[in-house]
Amino acid sequence: MRDHMADNDETWMREAIAAARQKGTSPADTPIAAIIVRDGKALAVAVNETQENCDATAHAEMMAFRQAGKAAGDMDLRGATLYTTLQPCGMCTMASIWAKVGRIVYGAGREDVHKMYFEDRHLDTMDFIHDAWRDDLRIEGGCLTDECAALYYGPDDDVPKEEQGNV
Numbered sequence: 072m073r074d075h076m077a078d079n080d081e082t083w084m085r086e087a088i089a090a091a092r093q094k095g096t097s098p099a100d101t102p103i104a105a106i107i108v109r110d111g112k113a114l115a116v117a118v119n120e121t122q123e124n125c126d127a128t129a130h131a132e133m134m135a136f137r138q139a140g141k142a143a144g145d146m147d148l149r150g151a152t153l154y155t156t157l158q159p160c161g162m163c164t165m166a167s168i169w170a171k172v173g174r175i176v177y178g179a180g181r182e183d184v185h186k187m188y189f190e191d192r193h194l195d196t197m198d199f200i201h202d203a204w205r206d207d208l209r210i211e212g213g214c215l216t217d218e219c220a221a222l223y224y225g226p227d228d229d230v231p232k233e234e235q236g237n238v
């Protein structure tokens with residue numbers, strides 16, 4: 072039997088996938104999206120804008136934190152859930168700790184996509200969460216993984232070097 076939370080998670084993740092697809096349907100379009108939800112309401116819907124803004128920090132999650140903070144009138148997003156189509160990188164995982172969201176739910180995981188999406192060889196950003204002073208933050212993968220992973224370059228895809236942002 073499916074629980075209510077899981078149904079909710081899939082509903083929001085579908086919205087995130089739709090937002091990502093609006094950027095484009097090719098992995099070259101960097102279709103990564105994040106949604107921040109609190110009390111059943113979206114505080115932010117954002118996509119990756121690194122190329123558009125000439126800003127290496129304009130990951131979907133970072134854009135979502137900026138939007139949600141303004142919407143909430145507070146940088147503290149305690150009680151909110153961050154949905155993201157791709158497992159957050161180190162920067163966005165750390166930002167999640169600072170922003171004080173309560174849950175991170177992601178679609179495609181590190182092992183489902185090309186290594187170009189993560190900055191480190193071995194460091195598992197999950198450890199940032201487990202090592203945080205905060206004990207009220209959870210991270211959960213596996214929400215619509217296949218649909219999300221289909222947006223990105225796969226582990227064995229031959230990606231043009233100029234598209235690989237981490238090298």
Ligand SMILES: [Zn+2]
Pocket residue numbers: 130131132159160161162163164
């Ligand atoms: Zn990131």
